[in-house]
Amino acid sequence: MKVQSIALKSIACVGATALLLAGCSNSEQDSATSSAASLTQSTESTSSTETPSEAKLTVTDPYVKAMEGDKDMTAIFGVLHNDSDSDINVVGFSATIDAKKFEMHEVVDGQMREKEGGFTIPAGQSLVLEPGKEHMMVLGVTEPVKAGDKVDLTLELGDGSTVEVPDVPVRTIGAGDENYGSDADDMKDMGASESPSAEHEHNH
Structure with a gap:
């Protein structure tokens, strides 16, 4: 038991x-x-x-105008391509340039002014940024950019996303003062002989 x-x-x-x-x-x-x-x-x-606009906006032939003399401003040009099926709005930008202001400009009736609302690229189309038309303006530059330098560019889109454009070359473009209207004394030397599209003439 x-x-x-x-x-x-x-x-x-x-x-x-x-x-x-x-x-x-x-x-x-x-x-x-x-x-x-x-x-x-x-x-x-x-x-x-992940943002919906990622890889939908591309930039070709970007370049920064080399600064000359005692100027404290420069501009950035190139071609913006919208590869999506909806419009893309570029509302701002920044660059690895020591400057006080980064503004988006247009030239209307010979006068340069800030572009209200930024740049809009329609679906499937492109926008050429060139001297005398739409361009990105860098003002109050404290450390001049020179030919041969490289600049990193960041585009800010309306949906809150950004597009990085690294190693944008700085180069000298054609000589000549392009008239930007009443601001001509301060907004000169954005020459256009090497625009990313076809070459065009300017009256000086």
């Missing part, structure tokens, strides 16, 4: 241990499953932050 009682107790202990181990195993498995689900949710959340 004593032997049988010990055997029964042993079986009971083994059974309890098995149940305990099974409970621990299930708990660990549930915890692992919960952690995996949490990680998946976090990854999906990160992926969803």
